[in-house]
Amino acid sequence: MEIRSGIPVERELDALVVPWFDDADATGEWWEGPATVWLEGHGRSGEVSGWARLGAVDAPDVFIVRIDAGARPMAESCRRAAGAGVRAARARGLGSVGFRVPETADGAAWQASAEGLALGDWRYDGLRDAEGRTAAPEERVLIAGGKAGPEAEAAVRRGCVLAEAQNATRELVTLPGNVATPRYLAAEAERLAGEHGFRVEVRDRKRLEEEGFGGLLTVARGSVEEPRFIEMEHEGSGGDPVVVVGKGVTFDAGGISLKPASGMEDMKYDMAGAAAVFGIMIAAARLEIPQRVVGLVPATENLPAGDAVKPGDVIRGLSGKSIEVINTDAEGRLILSDALTYAQRLDPVAIVDMATLTGACVIALGHHAVAVLANDRGIAGELSEAGEATGERTWPLPLWKAYRAQLDSDIADIKNIGGRGAGTITAGWFLREFVSDDVPWAHLDIAGTAWAKEARGWQPKGATGVGVRLVHEWLRVRERG
Template identity: 50%
Template sequence: MVEIRINTAAPEEVPTPLLAVGVRAGASPPGRLAEVAAPAISGGDFSGREGETALLYAGGAIAAQRLLLVGLGEDGPPSPEALRKTAAAAARRARSSGAREAALVVEGGGEEVRAAAEGALLGLYRFSRYKSNREEGGALEKLELLVDGAREEEARDGARVGRAAAAAAALARDLANEPSNTATPEYLAERAREIARRHGMGCTVLDREGIEEEGLAGLAAVGRAAQNEPRFIALEHRRGGEAPPVVLVGKAVTFDSGGISLKPSSGMEDMKFDMSGGAAVLGAMEAVGALELPLNVVALVPATENLPGGRAFKPGDVLRFRSGKTAEIVSTDAEGRLILADALSYARRYNPAAVVDCATLTGACVVALGHHASGLMGNDERLISEVRAAGEAVGERAWPMPLFEEYTEQIKGDVADIKNSGGRPAGALTAGAFLKEFVDYPWAHLDIAGTAYTKKDGGYRTKGATGIPARLLVEFLIRRAEEAA
C-alpha cells in the first residue's frame, strides 16, 4: 500500500514530481499555484467541475514539477465524499503519469485528511495477482498530504484512521475478488487466523464435524455437497473490559451455484462475490486490530460453497435449527439466510450489546435500490440510525426498509414453522423477516447485493469488489468506542 505522509510545508515550496490541488468551479488554487493554473482556467481548459482534471507543467514557478488541478464542483466546502473522489483522481493521475511520489493539498483537519487518505489508497487499488503484467503506468509509492501546521496532530490522527479504513476495504476487496478455487472456506479461515495472530485476537474455526456438533443446521446443510468443506469462523477482539461485545456477522458463500435450484449460467461467474459480507467483516476486524479500538468486538463468518450434487439439500427439506425453530426449504438458492440464521443464533452466547450482519442476500434488494445503497432493516431504531449515520459518513449509504409483521406472515411454513422464501413480492424484506426469527437482541441487517461489487471504475471504487460495507463497519465501531470512553 502507498505510504501516506503528513507535510505542513507551503504547497508551492514542496519539491515533488506532481502536486495536486482541488479547485472549486469558478475559483483558483491558493498562493503561487494560481499563477501556474491561470492559463488553463482563463483559457477554458479547466472549469472546476467535479472530477475534471488538468495536468500543467509548473515551469519553475513552484517547487513541484507539475501541477494537477482536480475539480471539486460548485462553491462551498467539499464534503468528505468529494474529497475521497478528488484524492482518488489525483492518485490515479499521478500513477498514470509515471510519478513515484506526489503531494495533495488538503484543506481542513482530521476528517478531511482521513477522507483524502481513504480516497487515494482505494483509488489506487488493483487486483492484479493473476495478470502476467501487473503494473500499468508505474507505481505510486508515496503520497504527501499537505495540511495547515496548526492542525498537524489532528491530521496525523486522521491519516492513521484513513489508512486503517482503506486497508479494511482493500482486504475485503482482495478476498472477494479472489476466484472461488482459491477463496475456499478454509482459505477464509486461514486469513482470519492471520488477523488474529497479527493483532492478538482470539480465533475459533469449526470444521464440518464441529459445525454439526454445534447444531448449525443451515451451514451443515448448505455445505453438504461441496468438496471444499464449510467452516464457521469466530474472531474475538477483547479491549473493552467486561462490557458486552458488538457482534459482526458476515455471509460467506464462497461460490453460489444456487444448489439444486440452479441459477442461470449467464453471470454465474460473479457468484464468487457471494462471500462479500464475510470479506467485509474480516476487513473490518483488521482495522479494529490496527486501531486497537477499546471495545469488545466479535466477528462471526459462516463460510461455505452452495453446489448441487447427490448429497445436496433439496427443496422440500425441513431443517431444525439450534434454537429449535424449523424451516422448510422452498429454494436452495435462498441459502444465505440459512447460514446467517446459524450465526445469529450462535451470537446469543455473547450476550451482545448489538449485532450487525451484512450479506449479498437478495436480488430483490438490487431491484429496490439499484447499486447506490444497501438495504437496511432491523429490530432496533437506535441501532439502525447508528448504522445509517456511519454509512453516510464514509460514503457507503444504507437505506432503511420496513419489517412489518405482514412480511413474517408471508414466510409462514406449510409443514414447518417458517419457509426460506416468501416468493417474489418484497423478497428483500421477507429475507429480513426470516432472519428476525433468530434474534432476541438489538440487531441490524445490511443487504449488500447491489453494492458489494461493480462492473465499472468510478471515483475511488474499482471494477470488481467494492469492499462495502467494511468502512461503514469500521466507522460504526469507532463511534461506539468513542461513546463508551
Template identity: 50%
Template sequence: MQFQAKSFDAASHRSPLLVVGVFSNTTLTPGAHLIDQAGKGQLSKLLTREKFTGARGTSLMLHHSVGQTAERLLIIGLGPLEKSSIEPAAINAALNALQNVAKSATYKSLSIDLTGVSVSGQASSWLASHIAQTLTTGLWQFDQLKSQKSNKLNINKITVNTDGSAATIKKSLEQGQALADGMNYARELGNLPGNICTPSYLANQARAMGRGQSKLKVSVLTEKQMQAEGMGSLLSVSAGSDEPAKLIVMEYRGAAKSQAPNVLVGKGITFDTGGISLKPGAGMDEMKFDMCGAASVFGTMKTLLALQPKINVVAIVAAAENMPSGGATKPGDIVTSMSGQTIEVLNTDAEGRLVLCDALTYSKRFKPKTVIDIATLTGACVIALGSHAHGLYSNDQAFADRLLDAGIEAGDRAWQMPLWDEYQKQLDSNFADIANIGGREAGSITAACFLSRFTKDLCWAHLDIAGTAWKSGGAKGATGRPVPLLVQYLLNNK
C-alpha cells in the same frame, strides 16, 4: 504507501510534484495563492490564458515554475464554493484526477496542499483521512493471479498539508489508511476465485490474522462441531459440496471483559451455484462474490487491529459452498436450525439466510450489545436500491439510526427498509415452522423477516449488500463496502 503529515509553505516546499486546488472562477486556495504571490501573478495569468476555470475534477499539469520550488505543479479544480465550503463529491473528483496522474508518475513522492479547504458537513480532520483512504483504495491493484503484472506504482510517499495540527493530521491519515487497507483486504478476498477462496481458505486467513495478536482470539468450528451444536440449517447448505463448511469466530478484545461486544456476522458463501435450484449459467462467475459479507467482516477486523480502539468486537463468519450433487439438500427438504425452529427449504438458492440464522443463534452466547449481519442476500435488494445504498433492516430504531448516521459520516450510505409483521405471513409453511422463501413480492423484506425470527432477543440489524458489494462489467470487482460504515459505527460507539 506511506503518508506523512507536514506543515509547509506551498511556494518554498520542495517536491517532485506539488498538488494545489483552485475553486470555480479561478479563486485560489491559500496554497495556490502563496505560489501566485511568489511568482508575481504568473499562476493567475496562466490560468486565465489556459481558460482553466476550476471546475470540479478538472486538472492542469505545469512542468515549469510559476512561483513554486516544486519541480511540477498540478492544479486541480474543486468546483464552486458554497457558504465557504465545497461538497465531498468535489474532493472525490479532485482525488480521482490526482490518481490518474499518480498511476503514470515516474517519481517516487508527491505533496498535497489543501489548506483552507473546508468540506461541507465534515470536520476538518475528515479531509486528511479521506485523502489517505481514497488514494490507497484508488491506487490498489489486484493482479496476483496474472502472469503479466500491472506496471508497478512508483509513488510510495505522499506528504499532506491540511488545516489542523501535524499530530491531528497524522492521526487522520493513519485512520484513513487503516480503513483503506481493510477495504482492500475485503476486495482481495472478494475477487479471489472459488477454487482458491474456499471456506478452509477463509479459516486460514483468520488464523493468520490472529497470529501474534494479543487482542485477537480466533477459533474455527468444523462440521462435526457444528453438528454437535445443532446447526442443521447451515450444514444443509454445504451438504452438496466437497468443501467442508467452517464457522469462523474472531474475538477482538480492546476493552474490559465486562464490556459487552458488538457482533458482526458475515455471510461467507464462497461460491453459489444455487444448489439443486441451479442458477442460470450467464454471469454465474460473479457468484464468487457471494462471500463479500464475510469479506467485509474480515476487512473491518483488519482495520480494528491497526487502530486498536478500546472496544470489544466479535466477528462470526458462516462459510460454506453451495453446490449440487447427490447429497445436496433438495427443494422441499426440512432441516432443523440451531434455534430448534424447523425450516422448509423451498429454494436451495435462498441459502444465505440458512447459514446466517444458525450463526445469529450462535452469537447469543457472547451476550452481545448489538448484532449486525452483513450479506449479499437478495437480488430483490438490487432492484429496490441499485448499487448506491445498502438495504438496512433492524428490530431497534435507535440502533438503525446510529447505523444510518455512520453510513452518512463514512460516505457509505444505507437506506432503511420496512420490517413489518404483515410480511411475515409470506413465510408460512404447511410442513415446518417457517419456509425459507416468501414468494416473488418483497423478496429482500421477506429475507430479513426470515432472519428476524432468529433475533427476537437481540438488538439486531441486517445489511443487504447485494447491490453494493461488487461491480460488474468493465470495472468488475469487489468494492470493499460496507467496511467504512461498519468501522465508523464501531468507532462512534466505543
C-alpha cells in the same frame, strides 16, 4: 503516509492532486492560473483535468478535481478527489503523488484524504505473472497549507489503517472461488489473528455436526469443500461484545435452483460480507478500539450435487426452528440464521450482519446505497449517520409485520423465501426470526455495493470492500456515546 507543508514548486513529487471547490474559501487562493483555464470548459463535479504544469518544466504534473460547493460533506469530497486524482496520475505512469488538503480541513477531512489516496491507489494482480504485475505504489503525500497539528496526524493514521483494512477486504473478495475456499478463509483468519493480535476459533464439519449448525451444513452438502464457522474476537476493554456477522458463501452457483451461466463468475464475491468482517477485525485490533468486538463468518460453497438440499426439503438449524427450503439459491439466509442464533449466546449489546443477500436490493437501490433492515430505529439511525460520514451510505427498508405472512409455510415454522414481491424485506424478516427483540440488530444488504462495474472517485473497478469503514465509524461513535 507523510504530511508536508507548503506547495511543491519543484519536482520533489511526480504529481500533485488539487481539489478545486466552487467555494473559494475552501479552495484557497494559492494557485489560480491553469485551474481557471481548465474550469471554463469542465463543469462536472468529480471530473479530473488533464495535467497542467505549475509553471516550470521541473514542477510536478497537476491534476485538478472539481468539487461542487455543498454537493456533499467536505470529507467525502476530499476522499473522492484524492482517489480520482491518484488514479489519473497512475494512468499516466507517474510515481509519487501528493494531495493538497484544503486549508479549512478538519480531522474528518484529513482522515478522508488519506483514505482516498490509499483506496484509489489499490489494484490486485497477485495472480498474474511477474511481467503482468504493477510496481508497488510509490510515495503518497498529503500537502498542508500550514503546519499540520496532532489532530491531523492522528486522523491520517486512522485513515491509513482503515484504508489498508478495506484493501485487505477487497483482495479477499477479488480472489476466485478455487482459491478463497472456506478452508482458505479459516487459514487467513488464523494468519491475521497472529499478525494483529486478536483471538480466532474455527469449527470444522465434525464440530458443526456435534453442535447442530444445520443451516450451514445443509448448504454445504452439495460441495466437496468442507464448511467452516470462523469466530474472531478483539477483546478491547472487555464487557459484552458487539457482534458483526458476514455471509461467507465463497462461490454461489445456486445449488439445485441453479443460477443462469451468464455472469455466474461474479458469484465469487458472495462472501463480501465475510470479507468485510475480516477488515473490521483488522481495523479494530490495529486501532486498539476499546469496544469488545466478535466477528462471525459461516463459510461454505453452494453447489448442485446428488446429495444437495432440494426445493421442498425441510431442515432444522441451530435455533431448532424448522425451515422449508423453497429455493436453494436463498442459501445465505440459511447460514446466517445459524450465525445469528450463535451470536445471541454471546450476550451481545448489538448485532450487525452484512451480506450480498438479494438481487432485489439492486433493483430497489441500484449500486449507490446499502439497504438497512433493523429491529431498532436507533441502530438504523446510527448506521445512517456513519454512512454519511464514510461515503458508504445506507437507506432503511421497513420490517412491518405484514411482510412476515409471506414467509408462512404449510408444513414448517418458516420458509426461506417470500415470493417475488419485497424480496429484500422478506429476506430481512427471515433473519429477524433468529434475533431476539431485546437485542438491537441491523442487517446490511450489500448486494448492490460490494462490486463496482466501473471506476469512480476513490473506487477502482472491482471489489469495493464496503462495510469496513461504515461499521468502524458506527463503532467509534457508539463508543463515544
